[in-house]
Amino acid sequence: MNVSKFYRLREIIGDRKQGLHGIVPVSRAAWYAGIKEGRYPKPVKLSEKSAAWRASDIEMLVERLNKGCWNEQVEEQGRSGIKKSCGGCGGCCHE
Numbered sequence: 001m002n003v004s005k006f007y008r009l010r011e012i013i014g015d016r017k018q019g020l021h022g023i024v025p026v027s028r029a030a031w032y033a034g035i036k037e038g039r040y041p042k043p044v045k046l047s048e049k050s051a052a053w054r055a056s057d058i059e060m061l062v063e064r065l066n067k068g069c070w071n072e073q074v075e076e077q078g079r080s081g082i083k084k085s086c087g088g089c090g091g092c093c094h095e
Contacts, residue, residue, distance in 0.1 A: 006044065006052035023058060024065070 007023070013031050014022025026034070034040035041061060043051035 005055035006046075007055055007058050008052050009043075012053060012058060023062060 009028070009031070010018070010020055010022075012023050013026055013028060014020050024031070024040075031040060035042055041053055041057035043053050045051050
C-alpha cells in the first residue's frame with residue numbers, strides 16, 4: 001500500500017494565532033488566488049468539508065519557488081493540476 005503524507009492549509013501558509021510558521025508565507029486569499037491561477041497545487045478533498053494538499057505537490061512547489069520559477073500554469077493533465085515546466089524562467093524547472 002502506498003501511503004501519502006498530506007498538509008493542511010495552516011501547515012502550508014502558517015497560523016499566527018497558533019504560532020505556526022508556514023512553508024509558503026502568503027495569505028489565505030493569496031494562496032487560493034494562486035490555486036485559481038495555477039501557481040499553487042489544487043487540494044485533495046478528504047471529505048465533504050475537508051481538504052489537504054499532497055506533500056509531494058508542496059515539495060515540488062517549494063523546489064520550483066526556490067529556483068525562482070513564479071509563472072507556473074495549470075496543465076490539462078496531471079494528478080494535481082500543475083506541470084514541471086513554468087515556461088517563463090528559462091527552463092530551470094525542466095527535468
